[in-house]
Amino acid sequence: MSPAGGWVLGVDSGGSGIRVALRRVPGNGPAPTRSSTVPATVGEKGVDARSLLAQVVPAAEELLAGAGARRCEAACVGAAGMAALGGDLHAVLPSALREALGVRVLALATDAVTAYAGALGQRPGAVVAAGTGLVAVGTDLTAEGGWRRADGWGHLLGDCGSGAWIGRAGLEAAMRAHDGRAGGSHALLERLHAVFGPAPELPALLYPRADRPAVLASFAPEVGRCAPADPVSAGILRRAARHIAEAAAAVCPPARPGGREEPPPGPPPRPDGAAGAGGMYEVALTGGLLRMGAPLLTPLFEELQMQLPHARRVAAAGEPLDGALCVAEALLTGDLLLPADPPMLRIVC
Amino acid sequence: MSPAGGWVLGVDSGGSGIRVALRRVPGNGPAPTRSSTVPATVGEKGVDARSLLAQVVPAAEELLAGAGARRCEAACVGAAGMAALGGDLHAVLPSALREALGVRVLALATDAVTAYAGALGQRPGAVVAAGTGLVAVGTDLTAEGGWRRADGWGHLLGDCGSGAWIGRAGLEAAMRAHDGRAGGSHALLERLHAVFGPAPELPALLYPRADRPAVLASFAPEVGRCAPADPVSAGILRRAARHIAEAAAAVCPPARPGGREEPPPGPPPRPDGAAGAGGMYEVALTGGLLRMGAPLLTPLFEELQMQLPHARRVAAAGEPLDGALCVAEALLTGDLLLPADPPMLRIVC
Numbered sequence: 001m002s003p004a005g006g007w008v009l010g011v012d013s014g015g016s017g018i019r020v021a022l023r024r025v026p027g028n029g030p031a032p033t034r035s036s037t038v039p040a041t042v043g044e045k046g047v048d049a050r051s052l053l054a055q056v057v058p059a060a061e062e063l064l065a066g067a068g069a070r071r072c073e074a075a076c077v078g079a080a081g082m083a084a085l086g087g088d089l090h091a092v093l094p095s096a097l098r099e100a101l102g103v104r105v106l107a108l109a110t111d112a113v114t115a116y117a118g119a120l121g122q123r124p125g126a127v128v129a130a131g132t133g134l135v136a137v138g139t140d141l142t143a144e145g146g147w148r149r150a151d152g153w154g155h156l157l158g159d160c161g162s163g164a165w166i167g168r169a170g171l172e173a174a175m176r177a178h179d180g181r182a183g184g185s186h187a188l189l190e191r192l193h194a195v196f197g198p199a200p201e202l203p204a205l206l207y208p209r210a211d212r213p214a215v216l217a218s219f220a221p222e223v224g225r226c227a228p229a230d231p232v233s234a235g236i237l238r239r240a241a242r243h244i245a246e247a248a249a250a251v252c253p254p255a256r257p258g259g260r261e262e263p264p265p266g267p268p269p270r271p272d273g274a275a276g277a278g279g280m281y282e283v284a285l286t287g288g289l290l291r292m293g294a295p296l297l298t299p300l301f302e303e304l305q306m307q308l309p310h311a312r313r314v315a316a317a318g319e320p321l322d323g324a325l326c327v328a329e330a331l332l333t334g335d336l337l338l339p340a341d342p343p344m345l346r347i348v349c
Numbered sequence: 350m351s352p353a354g355g356w357v358l359g360v361d362s363g364g365s366g367i368r369v370a371l372r373r374v375p376g377n378g379p380a381p382t383r384s385s386t387v388p389a390t391v392g393e394k395g396v397d398a399r400s401l402l403a404q405v406v407p408a409a410e411e412l413l414a415g416a417g418a419r420r421c422e423a424a425c426v427g428a429a430g431m432a433a434l435g436g437d438l439h440a441v442l443p444s445a446l447r448e449a450l451g452v453r454v455l456a457l458a459t460d461a462v463t464a465y466a467g468a469l470g471q472r473p474g475a476v477v478a479a480g481t482g483l484v485a486v487g488t489d490l491t492a493e494g495g496w497r498r499a500d501g502w503g504h505l506l507g508d509c510g511s512g513a514w515i516g517r518a519g520l521e522a523a524m525r526a527h528d529g530r531a532g533g534s535h536a537l538l539e540r541l542h543a544v545f546g547p548a549p550e551l552p553a554l555l556y557p558r559a560d561r562p563a564v565l566a567s568f569a570p571e572v573g574r575c576a577p578a579d580p581v582s583a584g585i586l587r588r589a590a591r592h593i594a595e596a597a598a599a600v601c602p603p604a605r606p607g608g609r610e611e612p613p614p615g616p617p618p619r620p621d622g623a624a625g626a627g628g629m630y631e632v633a634l635t636g637g638l639l640r641m642g643a644p645l646l647t648p649l650f651e652e653l654q655m656q657l658p659h660a661r662r663v664a665a666a667g668e669p670l671d672g673a674l675c676v677a678e679a680l681l682t683g684d685l686l687l688p689a690d691p692p693m694l695r696i697v698c
Contacts, residue, residue, distance in 0.1 A: 084553060150528035154552050156504075156517055156561060158524050168505060175507050179499035181599040203503050204433060212505060250530040 006073035007064065008332050009101065010324030011056055013040050013047070013079040014111055015132075018055045019321045022063040022072070025329050032066060033321065034059035046085030049092035052077075057100045064101070071102030076327040078114025078320055083343040086110075094348045105331045106348045111320055112137040112149065113338070113345050115286050118323030119316035122330065122337040125282035126252035126311065128244055129320075130289035132217040134162035138251030139339055140281075146341035150250040155213040161243035163217030163289050166296075169236045170223035171216065175199060185232035191222040220292065227295035237292075238299045245303035248283050248311075255310035283308055286316040355422035356413065357681050358450065359673030360405055362389050362396070362428040363460055364481075367404045368670045371412040371421070374678050381415060382670065383408035395434030398441035401426075406449045413450070420451030425676040427463030427669055432692040435459075443697045454680045455697045460669055461486040461498065462687070462694050464635050467672030468665035471679065471686040474631035475601035475660065477593055478669075479638035481566040483511035487600030488688055489630075495690035499599040504562040510592035512566030512638050515645075518585045519572035520565065524548060534581035540571040569641065576644035586641075587648045594652035597632050597660075604659035632657055635665040 005025055012019045017039055023031040036059075041051035056077075064070065075097055079089060090108060097103040109117075115129040116137050126138035135152030139145060155164040170185075174192040177184030178199040189199060195218075196202050209215055226233035283304060290297070304313055318326075330336040331347065340347045354374055361368045366388055372380040385408075390400035405426075413419065424446055428438060439457060446452040458466075464478040465486050475487035484501030488494060504513040519534075523541040526533030527548040538548065544567075545551050558564055575582035632653060639646070653662055667675075679685040680696065689696045 084549070148529075150530055151524070153521075153524050154556055156555060156565065157520050157552060160521070171506050172502075172509070175500070175502050176595075179596070179599050180497075181499055182595045200433070203506060206505060207503055216505065246525075246531045247528070250528050 007069045008328035009060055009072040009075035010321055010328050011077040012321040012324055015039055020056055020059040021321050023325050025332050032063050045088050047081050047089055049088045053096055060101050074105045074328045074332040075103045076107040076324040078109045078111050078324045080111045082110040107327045108346045110344050114320040114323035117326045118318040118320045119284040119286045120282055126248045127284050128248050129287045130162055131287040132163045132213050133159040136247035136251045140253035141337050143339055146339045147344040148251040150247045161240040163220040164213040166223050166240050167216040167219035170219050173232050185230055187226040187230040224292040224295040237296050241299035241303045245307040249307040252311050281311040282314045283311040284314050284316045356418045357677035358409055358421040358424035359670055359677055360426040361670040361673055364388055369405055369408040370670050372674050374681050381412050394437050396430050396438055398437045402445055409450050423454045423677045423681040424452045425456040425673040427458045427460050427673045429460045431459040456676045457695045459693050463669040463672035466675045467667040467669045468633040468635045469631055475597045476633050477597050478636045479511055480636040481512045481562050482508040485596035485600045489602035490686050492688055495688045496693040497600040499596045510589040512569040513562040515572050515589050516565040516568035519568050522581050534579055536575040536579040573641040573644040586645050590648035590652045594656040598656040601657055601660050630660040631663045632660040633663050633665045
């Protein structure tokens, strides 16, 4: 086995479960994957390393056995909460993964960084990961610039434009219609009634729940469905689009005076998302919120054009699990371009 | 004791404790009062009657003994959650208060109704009760009109313009400044840092708390303090003022074609808040949010003038406990004008 060849492991640990994938380097075939819908435990010490390992190690052993391999040379674990709640993971994972799977070099990344790497690979720009919550990260690939991050503060302090934000705004507009207050939407009130029952009983349904942000986000698709015929819903999505673009604009590297980021005068941007002529920064969106489709994406693309004229919108190439594999492969081949900038991305040898 | 004379009891049960007052009817001296800072328990069956009685009965007995009286003829219990969570109170209080204190006639009111009666007495109009949360109630005193209510849906679905709403908006603006997003306020970011510590650690402080709305509302005074010199803070209070006036406008009886509610052409409204010539509806504000003073009240008075041109703003005459006494007295004397309109206000004989 050459020093730059072998097997790499990618892990994506999030609120809805854990996914593990194995890839041969060099090689570009599909990476066999194992998924669970059981998330890692989050306790007083943050994300619990033992609960993560209890899923990752057997899944990786299975994948290795299936590939006829014996060890992973490199791995990248991307986890929600790695930046703020990753103390136990940082303490336990390096030696545990070395002993169990032979991992020589390990990257510990916040899930926003693996989302970035999944969407843009190792190219400079900005990525917004939007689902129930919303976070934006960006980098110019320099060590000094490091990673820039915006929002991701949760449904009470931010996550502006996220599924929870859109759903909450839609439910507020429905309650306004119920009350006869200004700014109400009878279309959304009808949808509230269809989804949750009588409006006055919604508080008693919502507030006792531990997963309030998810309950709020579950109403976001209703706002999207109403938007074509309901100005209040359309207004909510226009504001969400503005907030999402604001987060992208805050993390995207600024246009440089040299004009290298100016739109190239030649052929139009390549639709496959690869860096085109002129070396413009790229901006991509990833996450479940994109499934809302045109009612959100039409105003969002307009806002991105207005707020980030120096960045080119591209389709996300892949998911956070692909990003974890991308980082693990770069560790193995020694060509990691993304900045190692703890706690966003930490490399342990 | 004449049938229209005797002692009446008022009770105000809220999130911050229970207050009990006794008044001689007829008579208009100060009503002796007992207060506790222990709220009634709220369990799966709603507000727990036993926990309320355990405080109210001894306090009432003490007040009666101090007054040299033996029984209360009438009582009004105003309680937060009476409308939605008052089942146990409705089932238990009538017989319990009759047996313990001799109460012959009892009013069970939601706290918004006692806030109304405390502010406007038995005159028609609208009252906004604003503290951590916000609810507006109004009535034209007709049985058909009953009570109108707006908002009060809690910090995720409404309470627009409340302390929690203002504080949440202020913290969001601070986090925007931290991120470098549009719409941020560095003044509020400085206040966030002074009050809560480093901005990135605020989510870990806030989300595990059970009293999140109170934590959010605790930041509202900082928004008021920043507003004179910070356009973002001033904008938050301008939006809050608009929302508060929208709630008042939704519950205030509409101007009647007869023009009885038109501003009287003669002398200006009486400053003492009594119904002036012309019989205009009255609108009053009550609750802790008023303590924010001019930064909120200046835009709020402007919004009320714009949105409720047919109503005259008056100072609240008293507090919810005064409102409970007002209703109890009207029960005893047989001149209750406020509409008995369950679950807002229910009379039990």
